[in-house]
Amino acid sequence: MSEDRRVIYLDNAATTRTRPEVVEAMLPYFTEYYGNPSSVYEFSGVSKNAVAKARKIIADSIGAKPQEIYFTAGGSESDNWALKAAAEAMEEKGRHIITSKIEHHAVLHTCQYLEKRGFEVTYLDVDEDGVVKLDELKGAIRPDTILISIMFANNEIGTIQPVKEIGAIAKDHGIWFHTDAVQAYGHLPIDVDECQIDMMSASGHKINGPKGIGFLYIRTGVKIRSFIHGGAQERKRRAGTENVPGIVGLGKAAQIAADTLAERKKKEEGLREYLMERVLAEVPYARVNGHRSMRLPNNCNFAFQFIEGESLLIMLDMAGICGSSGSACTSGSLDPSHVLLAIGLPHEIAHGSLRLTLSEENTREEMDYVAEEIKRIVERLRSMSPLYEDFIRGKKKNHQQ
């Protein structure tokens, strides 16, 4: 790729640009203050303090106590830890777990792993907007249910779940509640007490922080074991010398995210609505997937009938636009995204999906360019599509009759 080529990055749900301020905050912890936080001498105290400071920032950002924040290597590890350790801790009480059909694979595949080990998992359906149905959740609860794990907001279609209601239901039944907030943390206000969350996963690289660092919030009193055994780091619950630069970077990113949240949300929502309105108005046979208002501020997810997502992505890429699709071809399997199927889209429409996730750095002018390109590319792909040909023929025939 040539360096001067214009790139419009609209895949912030996949990962985000690390903020220069974050990188700057991290750098001294590689070359200057490289001490091991566990060491006794004063020099390593600098690293230790930096880790404590980051922990405090993060705790404050979700209404938690610092000792309830455990640093991990990211969202996937946090999800794995929460589910596997909760299952292990509670197996005396029961072996039933409730989750949803639209979770990230970090949760779904962990559930499948647990099923192979004798746990039973209920995968809740969602409605056509991707919202978990609360009455189904209540109906699924059994005396041996030990954990409810429902994501805060979905990574593909952006739908925000009724987390507060889910937390209340879990609390009523004395069941632990874990939420995968990887897409929501730093983008939506979260209060773990208000939502009665017992465990929560988050990741640095989705909030303009570094990759390979994240955290698991574990409420005091939720007694789960260590996931990584070894040293006494993270209150003996997650061994391994701390990724000090990563933790510092995560802290800095969390701080900036909290300080700018309201303003960013407003800007991204404005751009998102603008783009969605333009595309829906100007591209025929298009729809928006996910809930129209209860959705992540930066998430657009479209389905275009009669075309396939990978072709669309390649052509957008040639126009300098980075997006993603739930098409099978982009996932390496024959099935399109499990999330799009769960909201009831037929296979051929799920194949034609396009996810664009914006950032505060995008502009309205970029949205205009993107809308124009989508229009042009969808038209071109339809002109090559046998499905579109049949559709038009069918329409003509109906017209003549």
Place this chain on the structure above:
Amino acid sequence: MYSEKVMDHFQNPRNVGEIEHASGMGTVGNAKCGDIMRIYLDIDENQIIRDVKFKTFGCGAAVATSSMATELVKGKSIQEAMQVTNKAVMEALDGLPPVKVHCSLLAEEAIHAALWDYAQKHQMTIEGLEQPKSDIGEEEEEEEY
């Protein structure tokens, strides 16, 4: 992920379109798997493929293999067209990623389906040609939002 040839045939697909009153037309694949190819053949009285057009719903590789397959059979006799295998299509495209090999198979099937249609219309048999197995499923067409 794709070779330059694949990208070229994806960006500038050859022989896209329809042929009115085609001598043979075949559609293979199904929307469920995400690939549908349709081939139109115009075959003259000497059984030479005078023209060929295609339409494809599918990924970059599906478009490129359709395009290449049409190039490989254009101007050829029916028997020559029967020699255009998925391997020939892949080789002509300098290879495909392993997960996309099925696209080249589909291209071969699409040509065969169009030839089958031609043979049916002319009540003839083409050596080595069997009735194509896949076509757009009825059930998919009913599905709507």
